[in-house]
Amino acid sequence: MSRPxxxxxxxxxxxxxxQTTGGIVAALLLVQLLTGVLLAFYYVPSVDHxxxxxxxxxxxxxxxxxxxxLHHYGSQWLALFAFAHxxxxxxxxxxxxxxxxxVAAVVLLLLVMAAAGTGYSLPWDARAxxxxxVAEGLLGGLPFVGRYARLWLLGGSDISTxxxxxxxxxxxxxxxxxxxxVVAWRVFRVHCWSNLNRNAIVGGVVFVAxxxxxxxxxxxxxxxxxxxxxxxxxxPGTQFLWLYETLKHVPGAVGSIVGVVLxxxxxxxxxxxxxxxxxxxxxxxxxxxxxxxxxxAVWAMTMTVAANxxxxxxxxxxxxxxxxxxxxxxxxxxxxxPVKLPSSVASxxxxxxxxxxxxxxxxxxxxxxxxxxxxxxxxxxxxxxLGVSAKPRRTVEDIVGLLKDPPAYGLQPPMRSFADKLxxxxxxxxxxxIVNLKR
Amino acid sequence: xxxxxxxKNLTDKSxxxxxxxxxxxxxAGVLVSIGxxxxxxxxxxxxxxxxxxxxxxxxxxxxxxxxxxxxxxxxHVSGWVITSEEHNVFVLPAxxxxxxxxxxxxxGCEVFWEQARNRFACPCHAxxxxxxxxxxxxxxxxxxxxxxxxxxxxxxQVQYHVASEQDGATQA
Numbered sequence: 259m260s261r262p263x264x265x266x267x268x269x270x271x272x273x274x275x276x277q278t279t280g281g282i283v284a285a286l287l288l289v290q291l292l293t294g295v296l297l298a299f300y301y302v303p304s305v306d307h308x309x310x311x312x313x314x315x316x317x318x319x320x321x322x323x324x325x326x327x328l329h330h331y332g333s334q335w336l337a338l339f340a341f342a343h344x345x346x347x348x349x350x351x352x353x354x355x356x357x358x359x360x361v362a363a364v365v366l367l368l369l370v371m372a373a374a375g376t377g378y379s380l381p382w383d384a385r386a387x388x389x390x391x392v393a394e395g396l397l398g399g400l401p402f403v404g405r406y407a408r409l410w411l412l413g414g415s416d417i418s419t420x421x422x423x424x425x426x427x428x429x430x431x432x433x434x435x436x437x438x439x440v441v442a443w444r445v446f447r448v449h450c451w452s453n454l455n456r457n458a459i460v461g462g463v464v465f466v467a468x469x470x471x472x473x474x475x476x477x478x479x480x481x482x483x484x485x486x487x488x489x490x491x492x493x494p495g496t497q498f499l500w501l502y503e504t505l506k507h508v509p510g511a512v513g514s515i516v517g518v519v520l521x522x523x524x525x526x527x528x529x530x531x532x533x534x535x536x537x538x539x540x541x542x543x544x545x546x547x548x549x550x551x552x553x554x555a556v557w558a559m560t561m562t563v564a565a566n567x568x569x570x571x572x573x574x575x576x577x578x579x580x581x582x583x584x585x586x587x588x589x590x591x592x593x594x595x596p597v598k599l600p601s602s603v604a605s606x607x608x609x610x611x612x613x614x615x616x617x618x619x620x621x622x623x624x625x626x627x628x629x630x631x632x633x634x635x636x637x638x639x640x641x642x643x644l645g646v647s648a649k650p651r652r653t654v655e656d657i658v659g660l661l662k663d664p665p666a667y668g669l670q671p672p673m674r675s676f677a678d679k680l681x682x683x684x685x686x687x688x689x690x691x692i693v694n695l696k697r
Numbered sequence: 698x699x700x701x702x703x704x705k706n707l708t709d710k711s712x713x714x715x716x717x718x719x720x721x722x723x724x725a726g727v728l729v730s731i732g733x734x735x736x737x738x739x740x741x742x743x744x745x746x747x748x749x750x751x752x753x754x755x756x757x758x759x760x761x762x763x764x765x766x767x768x769x770x771x772x773h774v775s776g777w778v779i780t781s782e783e784h785n786v787f788v789l790p791a792x793x794x795x796x797x798x799x800x801x802x803x804x805g806c807e808v809f810w811e812q813a814r815n816r817f818a819c820p821c822h823a824x825x826x827x828x829x830x831x832x833x834x835x836x837x838x839x840x841x842x843x844x845x846x847x848x849x850x851x852x853x854q855v856q857y858h859v860a861s862e863q864d865g866a867t868q869a
Contacts, residue, residue: 285727292731296738300776307777314777320737328731458720465727598779 274456277350279343281457282464283366286336287437289465290373293329294430301380303426305419308382309482310597316479317594323476328468330477330495333374335468337497340367344528345555348547353531362444364529369437371521374497376429382422383479384486387649389494390417390425392505399514415639478586484647488656491578493569500558503565524550617688621676630695638672647693657689658682744774750847750854759790759853764797764810764817764828771857784857786844787817789829796844796855797830803837817841 300319302311315322344363347353352360379390394417398408413420481490494502505513528550534543569575614629625640627633632642646652652660660667662677662685676685751769759765764787773780785807787797797817799807806821816833817826824835831840845856 285723288724288727289731292728292735296731296735299739310777318742318777320740321734322738325731325734325738455716455719458723462723462726465723465730469730594777596774596777596779599781 274453275460277346277453278457278460279339279346281453281459281461282339283336283343284441284457285461285465286332286339286468287441289328289332289468290336291434293325293332294434296325297329298430301426303380303423305382305422305483307597308380308422309479312381312383312479314594316476316590324469324472327472327475327477329377331472331475332468333370333377334495334497335464336370337367337374339464340370341555343367345551348551351544353528353543353547357532358444358447360532361529362440362447364525365440366437366444368525369433369440371497373429373433373437374495376425376433378495378498379422379425380429381479382483383481384483384490385478385480385492385494387417387483387486388492389498390421392494392502396514396517399511400518401511401514404511404514416641476590479589480582480586481589483649488653489578491575491582493579496562499565500561503561503568504557506568521554524554615687615691617680617684618691621679622688625672630692640672643692644695646695652693654686654689654693657692658685661685661688742776747771747773747858748856750849751857753786753788753796753846753853753855755852756794756848757851759788759794762791763812764789766810769855769857786855786857787830787841788853792829794846794848794853795829796846796853798842798844798858800842801837802839802842803835808841 297315300311300315300322302308312326315326317323340363344367347356347360347363352363375393379386379393394408394412397411398404400407409415411421411424412418413424480486480492493499501517504516508516528547531543531547534546569579614623619628622630622643625633626643627640630643630646632644633640646657656667660669661680662675664670664673664675680688749771751771753767753769754765767786767788768783769786770781770783773782785799787799787810789795789797799809801808801819801821801824803819803822803824806819808817808819808824808826810816811818815828817828817830819825819835819837822836824837825833826837826841827833830843832838842858844858847854
């Protein structure tokens with residue numbers, strides 16, 4: 259019963275090299291930690307500055323693009339190798355012989371995915387905004403706790419700069435420390451330094467490969483949320499493609515089950531395997547763990563391939579994605595333009611101070627406030643319209659479309675259609691006033 | 698035979714030493730690679746002195762023997778943002794509208810004009826300057842800096858720069 263997990267005998271000389279996933283994960287964690295600290299020197303977690311500061315890192319700061327790419331692709335590689343590490347330990351039956359080692363690896367996988375999820379929103383480009391929207395939907399659809407989980411995640415009733423601050427705090431102040439704590443616990447609890455040299459060599463090789471990859475392929479950065487066009491197609495990072503593709507095939511709240519509940523339950527069961535074994539159910543542990551890991555690996559790979567194929571097969575999607583890549587390439591070639599702080603615009607005459615049009619007072623003010631500041635009636639909160647143009651799909655054209663058909667823009671009752679109450683010019687007049695409302 | 702064993706032991710020992718250092722070497726390699734980039738990444742970015750000409754006042758406003766405090770609005774590019782900042786300057790009508798920077802050349806506090814004593818005083822460390830900016834006493838080692846000026850369309854204009862004690866003289 260005291261068989262060391264890493265000493266399963268295999269005659270192949272390749273086998274010991276396959277036992278080095280821990281070294282790779284350690285090297286990638288080190289890269290994430292170092293590059294994350296560096297990026298924090300410039301990054302500002304506010305919706306007004308996040309995209310600008312990331313652009314500044316990309317275009318102005320020496321080595322900024324490479325360091326950001328290390329962080330971006332490093333998180334994707336880390337997710338992959340953290341999973342491979344769990345799979346490797348499972349193969350070695352670590353859940354039976356090195357419980358701490360096993361539990362630490364499973365918890366680390368969860369934390370790595372949490373760090374990737376919270377970090378994905380931080381650049382605040384259109385892609386990040388939509389991923390935040392999806393995270394909001396996934397949590398909001400959870401049974402029983404969905405409403406509260408959504409509110410706590412967003413820090414309010416809608417995605418705002420508070421949401422970004424929360425993601426930033428979780429990403430840089432919470433998950434890294436928990437990850438470090440888990441790693442420290444694993445190191446001191448399991449005094450296992452076997453295969454150290456091979457781990458170091460493979461970890462070093464993976465780092466070199468990552469460094470070269472990042473030098474050749476800079477991390478993507480989509481358009482700022484407020485400049486994204488209505489036809490922009492957001493695509494998540496590779497580590498979330500399986501979830502993205504899955505959500506295409508499941509309706510509404512089922513997405514929350516598939517995207518949050520099932521992976522969560524799966525990880526809890528995996529972490530519990532050592533205790534299943536303690537009840538003399540080794541075969542059951544092996545079967546359950548094998549099915550979970552195998553099913554997830556097949557599912558994730560299938561969905562990832564399907565997502566790529568789906569984009570390539572559809573001509574319009576392919577063309578749009580190519581157009582987006584071209585726009586990004588053009589954006590990279592343009593020099594960085596600093597932004598003027600709103601307070602520095604001496605004569606900023608915003609619509610906030612102007613009297614609202616009569617149509618607004620008649621049709622909108624009851625719910626959205628006399629000056630677009632939002633309102634609350636009983637349990638219903640009506641969102642503010644201030645700064646609404648900073649959100650994607652909220653141009654004048656979009657707002658006119660939204661007034662005609664709110665569900666088409668993801669809005670639910672009590673927001674209703676005004677197609678039968680307002681003419682097209684009247685809607686346009688309203689929309690023009692609304693997009694000029696500043697925070 | 699003994700010699701061969703000794704050689705083999707020595708070879709094994711040096712091999713073991715090398716292998717023991719390998720993980721540290723990889724760790725150091727990652728640190729050095731990222732550290733090199735980090736040095737460039739964190740290197741301070743120096744802004745060139747602004748060549749903006751800022752309006753101070755119309756010439757007709759600038760009369761009298763005393764220094765006149767005025768405010769100028771300057772735009773600064775600071776990293777990824779452009780900020781507008783208001784700065785105080787002192788115009789000396791008696792000295793052909795020379796403009797003095799209010800920045801004390803000691804530690805950078807802003808001096809104020811003491812009307813009763815006819816001198817500039819630094820509120821931080823008690824440096825004092827005459828009405829034309831020359832040093833009287835205190836820890837500052839030189840007088841207040843003059844700023845470049847010109848007259849355009851009947852208005853006095855200035856280029857606002859900040860010089861530190863180490864600069865020794867005004868950057869222009």
